[in-house]
Amino acid sequence: MERDGERIEITISSRFENIELVQVIAEHLCENAGLDEDGSHWIGMAVREAVANAIKHGNKLDVRKKVNATFLLHDHELEINISDEGEGFDPDAIGDPLNPMNLMKTSGRGIFYMKTFMDQVQYRFQPGVGTSLLMTKNLAKGSGLASTQS
Amino acid sequence: MKATPRTVDGVEVIKLDGKITIGSGDQQLREIITNALNGGKNKILLDMSGVTTIDSSGIGELVGSYTTVTNRGGKLKLLHLPAKLNELLHVTQLITVFEVYDNEAEAVNSF
Numbered sequence: 001m002e003r004d005g006e007r008i009e010i011t012i013s014s015r016f017e018n019i020e021l022v023q024v025i026a027e028h029l030c031e032n033a034g035l036d037e038d039g040s041h042w043i044g045m046a047v048r049e050a051v052a053n054a055i056k057h058g059n060k061l062d063v064r065k066k067v068n069a070t071f072l073l074h075d076h077e078l079e080i081n082i083s084d085e086g087e088g089f090d091p092d093a094i095g096d097p098l099n100p101m102n103l104m105k106t107s108g109r110g111i112f113y114m115k116t117f118m119d120q121v122q123y124r125f126q127p128g129v130g131t132s133l134l135m136t137k138n139l140a141k142g143s144g145l146a147s148t149q150s
Numbered sequence: 151m152k153a154t155p156r157t158v159d160g161v162e163v164i165k166l167d168g169k170i171t172i173g174s175g176d177q178q179l180r181e182i183i184t185n186a187l188n189g190g191k192n193k194i195l196l197d198m199s200g201v202t203t204i205d206s207s208g209i210g211e212l213v214g215s216y217t218t219v220t221n222r223g224g225k226l227k228l229l230h231l232p233a234k235l236n237e238l239l240h241v242t243q244l245i246t247v248f249e250v251y252d253n254e255a256e257a258v259n260s261f
Contacts, residue, residue: 016171016172016173016174017173019171019172019173038234041234045205048171048205049205049206052172052205052206052207056172097242098242098243103243103244103247104213104216104217104247105210105213106210106211106213106214106217107206107207107210109206109209109210109242110205110206112206112242113205113206116241
């Protein structure tokens with residue numbers, strides 16, 4: 001991979017209109033790494049959901065609080081870290097959106113999307129510091145929804 | 151997001167263009183549906199062909215719109231799903247909830 005070792009970092013204030021900035025960076029990085037348009041799109045969607053959660057549920061729309069996104073390409077793997085200044089939450093408390101009881105709920109699909117589009121999704125909560133989300137995707141394995149569904 | 155409504159044989163066909171995402175199109179979609187219902191239109195066909203991006207909030211709003219219309223005795227159906235939205239509805243199993251059409255005349259006749 002020509003871009004091996006590339007690292008990009010961006011910090012935004014907690015405004016929804018900034019989400020797209022981070023999503024676009026993710027998609028461009030994936031395309032530059034050789035991923036096809038679909039694969040790049042789905043990773044961009046995972047990033048969008050992660051940043052949206054950080055702004056809404058982490059920083060609770062406080063524009064003084066920041067969201068940091070770091071992208072690292074190494075060994076055909078894209079590592080994405082999204083961190084906020086929020087108090088954290090219990091990911092296990094969010095119901096499975098595929099459960100018939102939850103199918104018609106209007107929220108609760110963001111983390112499901114991330115888990116669907118990425119290989120690994122891991123939250124880390126640091127009291128007094130914030131929440132950090134690590135997502136990884138093996139770019140050599142293939143891309144997009146089709147590969148994750150199989 | 152831009153919404154262009156027109157009435158075809160008693161069905162409100164609303165063409166949506168742009169993004170249905172958190173903080174923008176999601177709230178607009180709710181207003182569009184509410185306005186249609188308040189105007190006595192409860193047979194609603196959403197033409198999704200111009201939707202460029204939809205996130206989990208947008209999907210959530212679609213689900214909420216479906217529930218709202220159904221609870222008001224109406225029907226909400228989808229027309230011309232873009233490929234990626236179609237994939238999302240399959241992944242979330244919401245494809246089992248929504249009636250989806252590729253042909254407008256067929257969709258209108260189904261109400």
